[in-house]
Amino acid sequence: MRAVRVIELTGPKALEVVEIEEPAAGSDELLVDVRAAGVSFPELLQTRGQYQLKIEPPYTLGGELAGVVRAAPAGSEIAPGDRVTAFAPFGGAFAEVAVVPRWMAFRLPDALSFEQGAGYLMNYHTAHFALARRAALRAGETLLVHGAAGGTGTAAIQVGKGLGARVVGVVSSDEKERVARAAGADEVVRSEGDWRTAAGPVDVIFDPVGGARFDESVRALAPEGRLVVIGFTEGTIPSVAVNRLLFRNISVIGAGWGHFAFEHPEYLAEVAADLERMVAAGHVDPVVGRRYPLERAADALADLDGRRGLGKIVLYTGEESG
Ligand SMILES: NC(=O)c1ccc[n+]([C@@H]2O[C@H](COP(=O)([O-])OP(=O)(O)OC[C@H]3O[C@@H](n4cnc5c(N)ncnc54)[C@H](OP(=O)(O)O)[C@@H]3O)[C@@H](O)[C@H]2O)c1
Structure with missing residues (x-):
């Protein structure tokens, strides 16, 4: 089979697409014919050895996928x-x-294509964990989403709508504004302007960007507001003077989905069911941006690096992944 391999930790250009043996599934694993794979920031960081999870090269990259099960253990709910x-x-x-x-x-909901399914698991579970569990977002509250045209951003817009919030997206370009609106944002403001005034006070902020705009985000919170930290695509990790949290009874909260998911498998199933409800209600409809054949994984990662991602970037394995 063809696979995209990390050979050395010098960035996406060093990836190699090679023929290797198919993997074999263990007793508690599924063997899946991959139709599409989701491309995410952690993979970009992994190609440079900068991600918290370190895997020794050579290895096959890629953290999420959609496909058809070829083999499953006896007694499995998936066949x-x-x-x-x-x-x-x-x-x-x-x-x-x-x-x-x-x-x-x-199970991939029938309404979603394989390419949508490739951008579904990590981003939508992360958005649900961050908004529903960590920030306790309630119906009727206002949610502000940074990086609102990106992978986690479009997911946060849709999960926020599914939880009954009014959603304001923050983006850096006209094209990204169109994507955030199409994803379901009620309002979209621009990151380069005075986005805080344009957005008004907000109850919850979903922040995958961090960096320089973090200070303004803390100021944008309404009393008892919650800022949930997702990642740092801007590159710098901000800090906060905790006296500012006291004055207005606000919270800065971390949401690390991967660690939590590992320790709480039953919670994953609960969220999967709630997301299915959101798909059926029409709130969740993953936004697929650029799509590349497997061989062009390095180009897909370069898009993320160059801030060109719109919705989820996916790789497909066949002619038509559908
Ligand atoms: N905590 C968790 O459990 C968890 C789970 C999944 C992902 N993450 C993290 O979340 C972050 C976002 O992932 P994603 O898949 O949403 O990425 P993405 O699709 O590339 O979106 C990130 C957004 O960040 C904004 N941005 C601002 N400055 C940037 C810069 N210098 N370079 C690139 N983007 C910049 C861009 O929006 P504008 O151009 O509109 O500003 C971009 O659309 C990553 O750090 C990832 O590791 C965390």
Whole structure:
């Protein structure tokens, strides 16, 4: 099978697409024919050895996928032939065949294509964990989403709508504004302007960007507001003077989905069911941006690096992943 391999930790250009043996599934794993794989920031960081999870090269890159189950353990709730969306925590998704833990795979709702399914598991579970569990977002509250046209950003818009919030997106260009609106944002403001005044006070902020705008985000919170930290695509990790949290009874909260998911498999299933409800209600409809064949994984990662991602960037393995 073809697979995208990390050979050395010098960035996306060093990736190699090679023919290797198909992997074999263990007793609690599914073997999946991959139709599409999701491309995410952690993979970009992994190609440089900068991600918290360190895997020794050579290895097959890729953390999430959608495809058709080829083999499943006896007694599994998922059977051969099922369409699934799955998380591959230790890589392996950028390949024609992958192995995933059985508890990290869920049936792909019929309404979603494989490419949508490739951008579904990590981003939508992260958005749900961050907004519903960590920030306790309530119906009727205002949610502000930074990086609102990106992978986690579009997911946060849709999960926020599914939870009954009014959603304001923050983006850096006209094209990204169109994507955030199409994803479901009620309002969109521009990051280069006075976005805080344009947005008004907000109850919850979903922040995958960090960096310089973090200070303004803290100021943008209404009394008892919550800022949930997702990542730092801008590159710098901000800090906060905690006296500012006291004055207005505001909170800065971390949301690290991967660590939590590993310790709480039953919670994953609960969220999968709630997301299915949101798909059926029309709130969740993953936004697929650029799509590349497997061979062009390095170009896909360069898009993320160059801030050109719109919605989720995906790789497909066949002619038509559908
Ligand atoms: N905590 C968790 O559990 C968890 C889970 C998944 C991902 N993450 C993290 O979340 C972050 C976002 O992931 P994503 O998949 O949403 O990425 P993405 O699709 O590339 O979106 C990130 C957004 O960040 C903004 N941005 C601002 N400055 C940037 C810069 N210098 N370079 C690149 N983007 C910049 C861009 O929006 P504008 O151009 O509109 O500003 C971009 O659309 C990553 O750090 C990832 O590791 C965390």
